[in-house]
Amino acid sequence: MSTPALALDDVTVRFARWPRPALQGVGVRLDPGEHLVVLGPSGSGKSTLLGVLTGAVPHAVHAELTGQVALAGGATAATGVVERSRHLGVVAQDPGAAVCLPSVEAELALPLENRAVPPSAIGPRVAAALARAGVAHLQDRATTTLSGGELQRVALAAALVTDPALLLLDEPTSMLDPAALAAVRGAVRSGAGTGDGARPGPAVVLVEHRLDEWAGPEGVAGLPARALALDADGRVLAGGPTATVLHAHAAELHAAGCWLPLEAELLAVTGHHGGLGNPAVQAWLTAASGSDAPPGPRDQGDEVLVARGLAVGRRATRRRPWRRRRDAPTPPPGPPPGAVLNDVDLVLRRGEVVAVLGANGVGKSTLLLTLAGLLPPLAGTLDAAPAGLVPQDPEHGFVAHTVTRELAHGLPPDRAAVAVPERLRRHRLEHLADADPFRLSGGEKRRLALAAMLAHGRPLLLADEPTLGLDHRDTTATLTTLRAAADEGTAVVLTSHDLRSVVAVADRVLVLADGRLLADGPTAAVLRDRSVLARAGLALPPLVAWLLAHTTDGETPARTLRRLDGEHHA
Amino acid sequence: MTATTVPAVDGTGTGAATAPWRRDVTPSVLARRNPTVKLVLLTVVSAAVLLVLDPVTPLVLYALALVGVAAAARVPARTLLVAHGPLLAFAGGVLVVNAVSRPGPVVWSGPGLEVTAPGLSVGTALAARSLLIGVLALGFVRSTDGPTLLASLQADARLPARPAHALLAGYRLLEEMPRTWAQVRHAHAVRAPRRRGGRPALGVRAHGRMVFGLLVSSLRTGERLAATLEQRGLGLGPRTVWRPVRRDRGDVVLALVVLGTLAAVLLVSARLGLLAGPGALTG
Numbered sequence: 083m084s085t086p087a088l089a090l091d092d093v094t095v096r097f098a099r100w101p102r103p104a105l106q107g108v109g110v111r112l113d114p115g116e117h118l119v120v121l122g123p124s125g126s127g128k129s130t131l132l133g134v135l136t137g138a139v140p141h142a143v144h145a146e147l148t149g150q151v152a153l154a155g156g157a158t159a160a161t162g163v164v165e166r167s168r169h170l171g172v173v174a175q176d177p178g179a180a181v182c183l184p185s186v187e188a189e190l191a192l193p194l195e196n197r198a199v200p201p202s203a204i205g206p207r208v209a210a211a212l213a214r215a216g217v218a219h220l221q222d223r224a225t226t227t228l229s230g231g232e233l234q235r236v237a238l239a240a241a242l243v244t245d246p247a248l249l250l251l252d253e254p255t256s257m258l259d260p261a262a263l264a265a266v267r268g269a270v271r272s273g274a275g276t277g278d279g280a281r282p283g284p285a286v287v288l289v290e291h292r293l294d295e296w297a298g299p300e301g302v303a304g305l306p307a308r309a310l311a312l313d314a315d316g317r318v319l320a321g322g323p324t325a326t327v328l329h330a331h332a333a334e335l336h337a338a339g340c341w342l343p344l345e346a347e348l349l350a351v352t353g354h355h356g357g358l359g360n361p362a363v364q365a366w367l368t369a370a371s372g373s374d375a376p377p378g379p380r381d382q383g384d385e386v387l388v389a390r391g392l393a394v395g396r397r398a399t400r401r402r403p404w405r406r407r408r409d410a411p412t413p414p415p416g417p418p419p420g421a422v423l424n425d426v427d428l429v430l431r432r433g434e435v436v437a438v439l440g441a442n443g444v445g446k447s448t449l450l451l452t453l454a455g456l457l458p459p460l461a462g463t464l465d466a467a468p469a470g471l472v473p474q475d476p477e478h479g480f481v482a483h484t485v486t487r488e489l490a491h492g493l494p495p496d497r498a499a500v501a502v503p504e505r506l507r508r509h510r511l512e513h514l515a516d517a518d519p520f521r522l523s524g525g526e527k528r529r530l531a532l533a534a535m536l537a538h539g540r541p542l543l544l545a546d547e548p549t550l551g552l553d554h555r556d557t558t559a560t561l562t563t564l565r566a567a568a569d570e571g572t573a574v575v576l577t578s579h580d581l582r583s584v585v586a587v588a589d590r591v592l593v594l595a596d597g598r599l600l601a602d603g604p605t606a607a608v609l610r611d612r613s614v615l616a617r618a619g620l621a622l623p624p625l626v627a628w629l630l631a632h633t634t635d636g637e638t639p640a641r642t643l644r645r646l647d648g649e650h651h652a
Numbered sequence: 653m654t655a656t657t658v659p660a661v662d663g664t665g666t667g668a669a670t671a672p673w674r675r676d677v678t679p680s681v682l683a684r685r686n687p688t689v690k691l692v693l694l695t696v697v698s699a700a701v702l703l704v705l706d707p708v709t710p711l712v713l714y715a716l717a718l719v720g721v722a723a724a725a726r727v728p729a730r731t732l733l734v735a736h737g738p739l740l741a742f743a744g745g746v747l748v749v750n751a752v753s754r755p756g757p758v759v760w761s762g763p764g765l766e767v768t769a770p771g772l773s774v775g776t777a778l779a780a781r782s783l784l785i786g787v788l789a790l791g792f793v794r795s796t797d798g799p800t801l802l803a804s805l806q807a808d809a810r811l812p813a814r815p816a817h818a819l820l821a822g823y824r825l826l827e828e829m830p831r832t833w834a835q836v837r838h839a840h841a842v843r844a845p846r847r848r849g850g851r852p853a854l855g856v857r858a859h860g861r862m863v864f865g866l867l868v869s870s871l872r873t874g875e876r877l878a879a880t881l882e883q884r885g886l887g888l889g890p891r892t893v894w895r896p897v898r899r900d901r902g903d904v905v906l907a908l909v910v911l912g913t914l915a916a917v918l919l920v921s922a923r924l925g926l927l928a929g930p931g932a933l934t935g
Contacts, residue, residue: 136883167885174883178828179876182821182884184799191894192817196885204894226827240884456838471842477869478832479839481861492843520868538843 086152087248087285088112088135093149095130095139095316104130105316107149112308114154114247117274117286119305119324121293122312123338124525124553128289130316132252135287136172137163154247154285168197171241171249171284175256177230180237186212186223189236193244211243212236215269229442231262235269242274242284249274249284253291256551260579260621261441263295267304291553297343299624301357302328305343314338329355339555344625351646358628367629370645371638383432386541386573387453387469391462392428394445394452395421417597418460422448426462426599428592430573432541435564437584437605438577440594441619446577447474449594450544453575469542474550476531480519485511488519489534501537509533509563525556532560536567543567545576549583558647561587582623585609585630586643593618606636680726682795682906688808689903691801693910694792698785700914706928707776709921714784716913721791731794732787739786743779750775774932798823804897817886821877825870836865 088111095105105127112118120128133139140147141162151159155169174180183189190208199207212218217235220228228236234254241249251270255263274283288306290296297304302325309324311331319334320327328335328346336342336350345357352366397420417424422445430436438446451457452464454471473479482488489505490498506512509529514522519530532548545564549557557580565587568574578584584591584605591608593601595618601608608614609622610630622630629639677683682690701710721727754771761767802819805811840862844852854862921927 136879138879142879142882163879163882164885164887167883167888170883172880172883174876174880176873176876179873179880182817182824182877182880184820184824184827188799188820192881192886193884195891195894196813196888198888198890198892201892201894204892225824237880244885451838454838454842456841468846469842471838473835473839475835475869477872478835478865479843480865480868481840481843481858492845535843 084114085154086111087114087116087154088287089150089152090134091150093134093147093151095127095134096146098144103316105134108312108316108318110310110321112285112287114285115283116308117306118288118308118310119293120287120289120310120312121291121335121340122319123314123340124523124556126312126314127316128312129252131312132250132287132289135248135250136170137161137166167193169247171244171246173234173237173241173251173254175253177233177237177258181225181233181240184225186220186225186236189225189240190243193240197244207243211239214242214272215239216265216272217269229262231258231265234258234262234266238266238269246284249286251286251288251290253289255290255292255296260295261619264298267296267298292341294341294343294347301345302343311335336554339553341554347646358624367642368632371633371642383434383571383573385429385431387428387430387466389426389428389453389462389464392426392452392459392464393418393421393424393461394426394448394457395423395460396448396457397460421460422597423594424461424598428599428602430542430575432571432573433568434589435568435574435576435587436590436592437588438575438592438594439584439618439620444594446594447546450546450575450577453542454544467541469544470535470538470540472531472535472543472545472548474546476527477520479531479534483518484516485519485530486515488530489537491534493537505533505537510559525552528552528556528560532563540572542573543575545574547578548576549578549580554647557583561647581609581620581626582643585626585639586647587640593620595619604636606630606639677795677797678726680724680795682725682791684902685795685906686808686897686899686903687796687801687804689899689907690792690796693907694788697788697910697914701781701784703929704781704918704927705774705777705930705932706921706926707773707780708926709917710777710780710784712917712921713914714780714787716917717784717787721787725791725795727790727794732790735786735790739783743782746782747775747779750778770932777932800897807893807896808899813891814887817881818878821881822874825873825877828873829866829870832869833866836862836869840865
């Protein structure tokens with residue numbers, strides 16, 4: 083029997099002041115070259131498990147660890163983080179922190195220099211690792227010029243450059259758009275071998291919550307061959323071949339709020355195997371859309387924003403934006419310098435949810451900042467009611483030391499007295515009222531940022547990727563909140579790369595491509611237009627594609643998706 | 653620490669000196685020189701002129717340094733002019749304070765002020781010294797990027813690898829900081845109360861909170877970067893250096909030119925009876 087790449091036996095981790103252990107009696111064994119995916123709902127201890135493997139728990143984060151840890155190279159729980167690096171490669175979650183040095187070459191050379199590899203051998207190994215991760219073309223680049231997807235692939239190359247026995251991937255795609263995600267997934271599969279012994283490579287532990295996106299079009303077969311499922315209490319729910327684990331426990335995992343590959347999700351909800359190819363599943367989907375009465379056509383609400391001939395971008399000059407908010411300078415002929423979008427005509431009304439779609443870098447966030455009055459229009463006119471903006475990184479907006487004060491910030495006292503308790507209740511934050519916003523979990527931070535902005539009751543709410551990094555349950559809750567805000571008379575605009583969420587919640591989509599507004603219309607109608615999808619680089623997830631192809635109206639696909647999302651609340 | 657030398661890949665003698673990611677450094681004669689050598693020369697010249705207190709010698713050195721930096725570091729005239737704004741303001745302040753506060757024969761008097769000859773002389777010397785050091789520092793900064801300086805300090809000044817790489821990670825954090833600051837600023841501005849005209853009322857306290865937000869964000873990123881550095885094996889033990897920043901003949905020539913010019917100017921100045929030392933302060 084070969085020495086395992088990792089063997090955990092009865093591992094329990096307790097953090098100080100936590101009511102229960104983060105991990106309880108976890109055991110798992112992985113042989114050289116095997117690939118393992120760790121899944122579980124938010125708070126199930128996935129990150130803690132990874133910390134136990136890297137050594138961050140208990141060496142960098144104070145915790146009490148019991149049980150046996152054995153890793154490739156003879157490391158045990160007592161071995162420190164630096165010493166474990168001899169046999170471990172790690173790719174961290176945050177692309178901004180997964181790469182440390184100013185140049186790609188220096189980043190790749192660092193692990194080899196630290197192991198005293200002869201300098202003459204470093205160059206070829208750097209080039210080979212970049213090629214394995216599919217980013218040989220980035221060798222001469224400064225890291226500050228790389229996109230998130232490029233950074234994650236460089237981080238992967240830096241983890242592979244030492245030929246580790248064990249590769250740890252901590253939600254490597256949680257901050258990425260679908261194109262970048264596919265690139266990272268492809269790089270992991272080709273760079274780390276296939277995991278079936280056909281190609282040599284490290285053993286891989288992947289912690290990933292967007293399993294539906296990581297699996298890609300191959301479904302369950304696109305995931306690592308073995309799975310370890312953790313429950314909400316940090317115990318092992320199941321371990322074994324991934325397909326077996328997902329099929330046996332799909333309903334529990336789905337109910338716990340996990341994102342699952344479509345096939346497993348449909349099994350959990352409909353009780354039928356085989357995914358979209360199974361007529362029984364198709365029948366369920368068709369029936370689901372008709373289960374409640376279709377709402378009548380929505381009333382056209384008042385206009386809250388009118389933009390004509392708008393050009394947006396970041397101007398090089400340092401003029402203060404708000405002085406020019408409503409009267410942009412007389413435009414010279416041609417697009418203004420620095421504009422990423424030109425000639426945008428746009429009307430937003432109370433009561434509608436509008437999604438802004440487009441590839442990374444097309445100008446979605448810049449458009450939102452302009453509509454919010456935070457960047458001056460480079461050309462055109464913008465007449466907008468006061469807008470609220472929920473930033474992509476919720477931490478950037480936090481101003482207070484408690485959740486309650488965060489919600490009250492900027493509100494008159496009489497209004498705060500009413501709005502704060504209401505928002506605490508509606509956004510499931512009551513138990514965190516006195517907590518420090520910076521110490522909340524990722525999902526809680528997003529809920530708080532959205533709640534704090536909604537408390538202002540502005541007629542226009544702009545949300546930049548409000549569901550990024552959230553589990554299925556929190557994604558559904560966020561979409562419900564946005565819909566409710568619109569139903570109460572707010573105009574809601576969100577950017578998103580998650581087309582399933584967009585179809586579930588948005589009445590209308592704006593598709594950006596080629597520096598302009600390519601399409602503006604009802605969600606389903608626009609997304610059925612293949613030429614629009616192709617020009618904007620949008621790829622429909624299989625479920626959305628099926629629903630749009632098998633219906634003719636706009637409301638049915640949305641209702642079916644909401645029914646699917648609602649199943650784990652039922 | 654095992655310092656191993658290998659032929660520099662790009663043939664410039666300083667490894668990454670012309671690597672494409674060095675955006676802010678114009679390729680130039682000075683940019684190809686060893687950063688530690690430049691830093692030592694800057695320190696030596698600055699220390700030497702501390703002892704010179706006549707007005708002519710530092711002015712001559714300043715003029716030579718200005719021409720040298722403009723040519724050897726290829727600093728455009730516009731950049732030199734802009735950089736002279738704060739330099740001249742500081743030098744002017746030094747000149748005026750000395751001119752009106754030192755005892756001695758009065759050369760000009762105005763309402764409540766008397767400018768003395770020794771004051772003018774010492775003030776000019778100190779002002780010229782400020783300009784000289786300022787221009788040399790500008791030449792250093794414009795011809796040296798952070799990563800290469802740190803690599804050079806590791807190789808030539810025995811700076812240990814851990815603090816050097818911590819500084820490099822900090823450098824990356826610094827590069828990201830303007831972007832983070834803009835995001836923090838936008839997120840705060842949107843919830844700030846509005847003044848008339850729609851402008852967010854961001855007062856001193858709001859700016860304090862924004863700085864705190866930036867600090868928290870940077871600290872968290874810093875923590876994660878530190879973890880990544882450890883996971884990459886920083887601190888494992890003896891290490892090698894892939895492309896050490898080297899010293900070569902060009903650096904010897906640079907040192908000879910700079911120190912030779914300094915010595916020559918001081919010598920000629922002394923021969924002409926112009927050179928004055930700290931005695932000028934009391935005499």
